Amino acid sequence: MATSKTTNTYNRQNWEDADFPILCQTCLGDNPYIRMTKEKYGKECKICLRPFTVFRWCPGARMRFKKTEVCQTCAKLKNVCQTCLLDLEYGLPIQVRDAALKMKDDLPKSDVNKEYYIQNQERELSRTDPGSMNAKLNEPNDLLMRLARTAPYYKRNRPHVCSFWVKGECRRGEECPYRHEKPTDPDDPLADQNIKDRYYGINDPVADKLLKRAAAMPALPPPEDKTITTLYIGNLGTLTEQDIRDHFYQYGEIRSVSLVPKQQCAFVQYTTRSAAEAAAEKTFNKLILGGRRLTIKWGRSQGRSGPSIVGHISDAYEPVPGLPGALPELSNNFFNLEPGHIPLPNMPPPASLMVPPLFGPPPIPSFFFNPAQIPNFVSPAASASTSTATSETVTKQTVHYPSQDPSRLGATQLHADRQE
Structure with missing residues (x-):
C-alpha cells in the first residue's frame, strides 16, 4: 500500500499554493515593513503531509527568523496561526479553546483517512466562507475572555539559546545572534512541546498551565452592604465617559457615571443592586475596551445621605474625644423670667x-x-x-x-x- 508521501508526490493537484500566509500579530512582528521570502512547495505540512508554500521572514530586530509550519487548509480548520498554532481570536492553545467551548476534535489520525478528510474540507472551504464552518469559535466565552491576550507577546520571537555559550565556548560576544541565557530546566514540562500535540489539543503543557491559572483566578464577591450599587472601573486610558456609559448600560439603569481622568478610573452607580451585581459578574477580569483590560472592583460605601441622616446623627457619627458633651435640657422657667x-x-x-x-x-x-x-x-x-x-x-x-x-x-x- 502506498504511503501518504508517495500519494502526494503524484497527486500534485492537491498541493497548496498561496500568496500570503495566515499569521497572528505576534508572529508577524511589530515592524510594518517586512521582507518575506516565498518558496513554492518548499516543505510538507506537519499535519497533513502535503507540500505547501513556505514563507520565511524576520519579525524584528534581534529576533529569530520564523517560517510557516502547517498549510493554510489545516490552519483554517482550526482557526490557528500557521507558525505558532495558537488561536487567532484569543491567542490561546487549541486545547484551552476547545475545553472552554466544549468542542471535540473530529480530525482523523490515520494517514489515508486524514488525507481524504482534508481534501473534502478544502473543497468546502473553497465554496463557502471559512467563518461559517467555525461559527462556534465566535461565541463569547467567559473563560476565554479572562485568559486571552490583549496585546502581542513579542518575547516569543526571541532567538534560541546559544549552545556554545552554555558550554562556555562562544567567542562571538555581542555579535552572537543567539541568546546568552541559562536554558530551560529539562525537567520543566514547558520544555517538552511539539507541534502535533498542540494542533490536536492533547498533552499540551502550555494549555495545562493556563487551565490551572484559570482555576486559581480570584472572584469578585458582592459586599455585604446592600446599599452599595457603585462599581470602580480602572485602567481606562483614553476612554471617555460616553464609552463607559455605552457599555455598562446593558446591565441595568445607570444613575451616574463619575470620571476621574488623573487617576484613569471611573465610578458607575446603578439604581438597583441587582444591576450592579450583574455588571460585576459579567465584566470582572473579562472586559476589554479600547484594547485595554479594565479593572473592575466594588465601590466603597458613601454613608447615609438624605433625610434619614437627621434622625440618626448619633448612629452615623461617633463622639469625638476631648469635646464637651451635649448641653442639658432647659426648663421653661428661663423663658418666663x-x-x-x-x-x-x-x-x-x-x-x-x-x-x-x-x-x-x-x-x-x-x-x-x-x-x-x-x-x-x-x-x-x-x-x-x-x-x-x-x-x-x-x-x-x-x-x-x-x-x-x-x-x-x-x-x-x-x-x-x-x-x-
Missing part, C-alpha cells in the same frame, strides 16, 4: 444660642436686643438703702453672660457718679 430678674448661676444658656439647628438660622430670643433692666440702675430716684442692697446682691451673684455684668451695663451708673 420677669423684668429685672437674673437667671440662676446653675441655669445653662438657651440651646438656640449655642448649638444652631441643622437647617435654617437659629431663632433670636426676645430679650437678646432688649436685656432686662435692673431697677437699681434704671430709677436713680429710688431710696439709697434699696439701691445699695440691690447692687450688693447683684454683685455677689455670679453672672453668666458678659452683657449681664453691672460694670458693663453701668453706663448710666458711671454717668450718675460723675454728676455726684
Whole structure:
C-alpha cells in the first residue's frame, strides 16, 4: 500500500499554493515593513503531509527568523496561526479553546483517512466562507475572555539559546545572534512541546498551565452592604465617559457615571443592586475596551445621605474625644423670667444660642436686643438703702453672660457718679 508521501508526490493537484500566509500579530512582528521570502512547495505540512508554500521572514530586530509550519487548509480548520498554532481570536492553545467551548476534535489520525478528510474540507472551504464552518469559535466565552491576550507577546520571537555559550565556548560576544541565557530546566514540562500535540489539543503543557491559572483566578464577591450599587472601573486610558456609559448600560439603569481622568478610573452607580451585581459578574477580569483590560472592583460605601441622616446623627457619627458633651435640657422657667430678674448661676444658656439647628438660622430670643433692666440702675430716684442692697446682691451673684455684668451695663451708673 502506498504511503501518504508517495500519494502526494503524484497527486500534485492537491498541493497548496498561496500568496500570503495566515499569521497572528505576534508572529508577524511589530515592524510594518517586512521582507518575506516565498518558496513554492518548499516543505510538507506537519499535519497533513502535503507540500505547501513556505514563507520565511524576520519579525524584528534581534529576533529569530520564523517560517510557516502547517498549510493554510489545516490552519483554517482550526482557526490557528500557521507558525505558532495558537488561536487567532484569543491567542490561546487549541486545547484551552476547545475545553472552554466544549468542542471535540473530529480530525482523523490515520494517514489515508486524514488525507481524504482534508481534501473534502478544502473543497468546502473553497465554496463557502471559512467563518461559517467555525461559527462556534465566535461565541463569547467567559473563560476565554479572562485568559486571552490583549496585546502581542513579542518575547516569543526571541532567538534560541546559544549552545556554545552554555558550554562556555562562544567567542562571538555581542555579535552572537543567539541568546546568552541559562536554558530551560529539562525537567520543566514547558520544555517538552511539539507541534502535533498542540494542533490536536492533547498533552499540551502550555494549555495545562493556563487551565490551572484559570482555576486559581480570584472572584469578585458582592459586599455585604446592600446599599452599595457603585462599581470602580480602572485602567481606562483614553476612554471617555460616553464609552463607559455605552457599555455598562446593558446591565441595568445607570444613575451616574463619575470620571476621574488623573487617576484613569471611573465610578458607575446603578439604581438597583441587582444591576450592579450583574455588571460585576459579567465584566470582572473579562472586559476589554479600547484594547485595554479594565479593572473592575466594588465601590466603597458613601454613608447615609438624605433625610434619614437627621434622625440618626448619633448612629452615623461617633463622639469625638476631648469635646464637651451635649448641653442639658432647659426648663421653661428661663423663658418666663420677669423684668429685672437674673437667671440662676446653675441655669445653662438657651440651646438656640449655642448649638444652631441643622437647617435654617437659629431663632433670636426676645430679650437678646432688649436685656432686662435692673431697677437699681434704671430709677436713680429710688431710696439709697434699696439701691445699695440691690447692687450688693447683684454683685455677689455670679453672672453668666458678659452683657449681664453691672460694670458693663453701668453706663448710666458711671454717668450718675460723675454728676455726684
